Amino acid sequence: MHIMVFVKAILDPEAPVGALSFEGDQVRSESVRHVLGPFEANALELAMKLKEATGAECTAVALGGAEQETALRTALAVGATRALRLDAPQRFRDPLETAMLLAMAAKEQPADLYCFGRQAGDWDEGVVAGCFAGLLGDLPFLPLVQVVRPEGEDWLLEREVPGGRALDRLPRHHRLVLSVTNHPFTTLRLPKVRDVLQANRRPIEVLPTEEPPTGPRLTLRRLVARPVERRGERLEGSLEALAEALADRLVAFCR
Amino acid sequence: MDVALCLSAEEIAKGLGGALRQTAEELFGDHQTFILAEAAPPSEWRWPGRSTWGIAPSGGDPEVRYRALRALLGDLRPTYLLFAEGPLFEAVGARLAGALGRTVLRGVLTLHWQDGQLLAQKPVFGGKAMAEISVPEGAVLALEVEPRPTADEVGSPPETLRLSAPAGLLRETRVEAVHSGQDLASARVIVSGGRGLGSQEAFSDLQELADLLGGALGASRAAVDAGWASPAQQVGLTGQKVAPDLYLAIGISGASQHLSGIQKAKTVVAVNSDPKAPIFSAADLGVVADWHALRPLLLSALRSRVGPRSDAGSPG
Numbered sequence: 001m002h003i004m005v006f007v008k009a010i011l012d013p014e015a016p017v018g019a020l021s022f023e024g025d026q027v028r029s030e031s032v033r034h035v036l037g038p039f040e041a042n043a044l045e046l047a048m049k050l051k052e053a054t055g056a057e058c059t060a061v062a063l064g065g066a067e068q069e070t071a072l073r074t075a076l077a078v079g080a081t082r083a084l085r086l087d088a089p090q091r092f093r094d095p096l097e098t099a100m101l102l103a104m105a106a107k108e109q110p111a112d113l114y115c116f117g118r119q120a121g122d123w124d125e126g127v128v129a130g131c132f133a134g135l136l137g138d139l140p141f142l143p144l145v146q147v148v149r150p151e152g153e154d155w156l157l158e159r160e161v162p163g164g165r166a167l168d169r170l171p172r173h174h175r176l177v178l179s180v181t182n183h184p185f186t187t188l189r190l191p192k193v194r195d196v197l198q199a200n201r202r203p204i205e206v207l208p209t210e211e212p213p214t215g216p217r218l219t220l221r222r223l224v225a226r227p228v229e230r231r232g233e234r235l236e237g238s239l240e241a242l243a244e245a246l247a248d249r250l251v252a253f254c255r
Numbered sequence: 256m257d258v259a260l261c262l263s264a265e266e267i268a269k270g271l272g273g274a275l276r277q278t279a280e281e282l283f284g285d286h287q288t289f290i291l292a293e294a295a296p297p298s299e300w301r302w303p304g305r306s307t308w309g310i311a312p313s314g315g316d317p318e319v320r321y322r323a324l325r326a327l328l329g330d331l332r333p334t335y336l337l338f339a340e341g342p343l344f345e346a347v348g349a350r351l352a353g354a355l356g357r358t359v360l361r362g363v364l365t366l367h368w369q370d371g372q373l374l375a376q377k378p379v380f381g382g383k384a385m386a387e388i389s390v391p392e393g394a395v396l397a398l399e400v401e402p403r404p405t406a407d408e409v410g411s412p413p414e415t416l417r418l419s420a421p422a423g424l425l426r427e428t429r430v431e432a433v434h435s436g437q438d439l440a441s442a443r444v445i446v447s448g449g450r451g452l453g454s455q456e457a458f459s460d461l462q463e464l465a466d467l468l469g470g471a472l473g474a475s476r477a478a479v480d481a482g483w484a485s486p487a488q489q490v491g492l493t494g495q496k497v498a499p500d501l502y503l504a505i506g507i508s509g510a511s512q513h514l515s516g517i518q519k520a521k522t523v524v525a526v527n528s529d530p531k532a533p534i535f536s537a538a539d540l541g542v543v544a545d546w547h548a549l550r551p552l553l554l555s556a557l558r559s560r561v562g563p564r565s566d567a568g569s570p571g
Contacts, residue, residue: 013381014510016533022384038476038512039493092386095349096358119493121512123386124379126493127349127359134353140318140424143345146486154426160486162265162342164432166315170425181493184482216391218358221374223384230523231539242542243552246524249540251560253501253522254444254468 001056004111005047005080006102006129008062009034009071010122022223025092036071039117042186046148046178047115048079049185053150056112057081061105063098064090069204076199077191083204084108092123092220099131100212106136108207111175118144118179126179133177140176142168146183158183256286259333261324263343264294264313270402271339272297277403279337282366282373286334290413291327293320293343301410308413317346318424325351326418336395344397352395360390361397381492382515433485437471444470445499445520447490449513450477451506451527452546458483460550461505467557473497475507491516505546509534 011020011032021028036044044060051058059082060075062068067090072083086101093101106114114136116129133141146165147158150172157168160181180186191199235245260275272290279288288306290296293313300308311323324347336351338344340361352359362377364385373390390396439445446465448458458478465472474484476491490497491513498519505526507513514537517523525538528545535541542549 011380013512014508014533016531017383017511017514017536020380020383027380027384094358095360096352096356099353122380124362124377124381124492125360126345127352127361130347130349130351131353131359134350134355136353138350138354141321141346141350142317142424161315161430163487164430165486166428166430168315168425168428174424181486182476182480182489183486184480187480215356216358216393218360218391218394219389221387221389223379223386225384226378226382230537232536232541233539234535234541234543239544239548240552242544243549243556246526246542246549246553247556247560250468250501250503250524250557253524254470 001054001113002109002111003047003050003056003058003113003115004061004106004109005043005058005075005115006061006117007040007044007068007071007075008037008117008120009064009068010037010120013038013121022225025220025222027223034067034070036074036188037117037121039119039121039181040071041074041117041188042182043115043117043178043180044075044078044080045186045188046145046180048189050113050148050150051079051081059084059105059109059111061086061102063088063101063209072204073196073199074191076202077196078189083202085204085206086209087206088209094217095125095127096131097212097217098128099135101209102128102132103135104207104209106132113175114139114177116177116179118181129177129179136177140174141179142176143179144181145178146181147185148178256283257289257331257333258283258286259289259291259328259331259336261336261338261343261348262290262292262294263341264292266339266341266343267292267294267297270404271400272300273403274400275337275339275398278366278398278400282368283335289331289333291324293323295415296413300412302413306413307416309416309418311418312420314420314423315428315430316423316425319421321347321350322421323418325354326421327416334392338395338397340397340399348395348397355395357393357395358391359395360388363396363398366390366396366398378492378515381511382518383511433487439471439473439488439490439495439497442471442497442499444468444501444503445473445490445497446470446503446505447473447475447507448478448484448505449475449507450481451508451529452478452483453506455481455483457506457547463554464503464550464557467554467561468501468503470499470501470503475513476510504534504538507534508532509537
């Protein structure tokens with residue numbers, strides 16, 4: 001069995017408001033580092049759990065430039081068997097084009113299970129996994145997966161659905177595309193220091209990409225920072241005074 | 256121009272069909288409409304122009320939903336396919352776009368024409384910025400829309416076409432409710448906890464504060480990841496987007512992903528021990544304090560003002 005997990009390094013989503021600036025269609029971020037996207041971290045953890053449970057091979061794939069190495073090194077450190085970077089410039093890209101480029105990796109070495117994070121934390125698209133499934137011969141696509149466990153010939157799945165979770169059973173012989181969301185089951189493990197050091201010495205394969213076929217595509221026109229419109233008042237004083245003042249204000253806000 | 260509106264049974268019941276229809280009328284004027292739906296049209300639904308309402312079976316299997324909608328689409332090649340942002344789009348929309356070789360955009364807040372270009376606005380970078388994106392013909396779009404009633408319409412009811420259920424993927428599926436607390440979407444007051452609380456016990460203790468304020472209990476992504484709260488309680492861009500009168504964030508640092516989900520809150524109050532936490536720049540009122548020390552004093556002060564309570568009304 002072969003699992004392919006798609007990872008992405010993004011500008012740290014926990015960077016303070018104002019650390020990113022926007023000009024025209026460009027994002028400026030000199031002091032913000034790249035980190036593994038939070039939902040890609042969930043997809044990676046799910047892939048690792050399934051690799052351990054089934055003895056599968058696991059390829060981690062990223063699309064972009066050298067900034068993606070942090071995501072791929074993390075994947076190697078937690079147990080991915082192979083890391084592959086599809087070489088392409090980092091920029092806003094139409095999600096159908098992104099899916100077409102990622103499909104190159106799937107054609108190079110097909111997998112039985114393709115794991116994506118539910119949404120990249122930069123462009124917040126949340127559509128690439130579905131597009132990829134549609135492009136790759138209309139593979140079945142299961143969204144918002146929280147838990148997957150093998151049981152005999154079946155997968156047992158839990159998915160986020162409105163108001164709760166869906167508990168599914170499906171045969172393991174299907175090739176599937178999953179979008180993975182956060183859940184205690186998919187919270188990424190911390191790699192051991194020894195594994196991080198070893199991962200830093202392992203090769204990352206680089207595959208050149210070709211421009212996908214042209215067609216009607218989304219074009220980013222401009223980005224505008226969203227202002228924060230809150231008063232930002234602070235209560236001051238001793239703990240007792242803070243409790244009394246906060247209680248007064250909370251009761252007033254609730255009226 | 257042909258436009259297809261894609262609707263789940265829940266979306267029709269909520270009145271989102273009317274909202275999508277209004278958007279299509281405003282943007283595309285005189286057009287032929289195909290409705291690809293998982294339930295019959297509301298009885299009051301009338302249409303001045305020509306429309307066809309296809310009814311496909313829904314259910315819990317995403318593969319059934321996809322194949323049914325694909326079968327309804329058949330040989331139709333609408334210029335745009337419009338979805339409401341929600342579970343039907345999540346299960347079907349992007350896959351349909353990929354299979355048809357069309358581009359796709361979700362989370363669209365507004366659409367308008369400018370110099371012959373259809374322009375969409377949507378939040379990006381966890382809500383830190385708004386992107387203006389030019390949308391070509393052929394796109395599949397998921398719109399953030401508010402319910403709109405379909406009463407008092409004129410014209411004829413749509414022609415209907417009903418499909419039988421296609422084969423699914425799942426051997427079995429059932430839905431289990433995982434959080435029976437107050438609904439976050441309709442709550443007037445929400446008390447939310449984050450990683451700064453430090454433990455499951457401290458998170459659970461927030462329920463008493465929520466009860467005193469007549470509010471619902473929410474959580475940041477970090478609290479959900481730690482297993483302290485259920486995913487149904489998560490507030491944020493990928494959790495629930497909420498619009499209470501009061502949002503009280505305790506031990507939440509304020510990642511942009513979370514802030515994006517509380518933008519419609521009337522008042523945001525934050526308690527955090529880190530004076531530099533980003534949540535303070537997105538709050539109306541901030542308190543820098545150790546929550547564990549503040550909590551008993553605040554509960555005592557609140558009890559003296561509102562008394563113990565178990566209902567969900569407003570205090571005072």
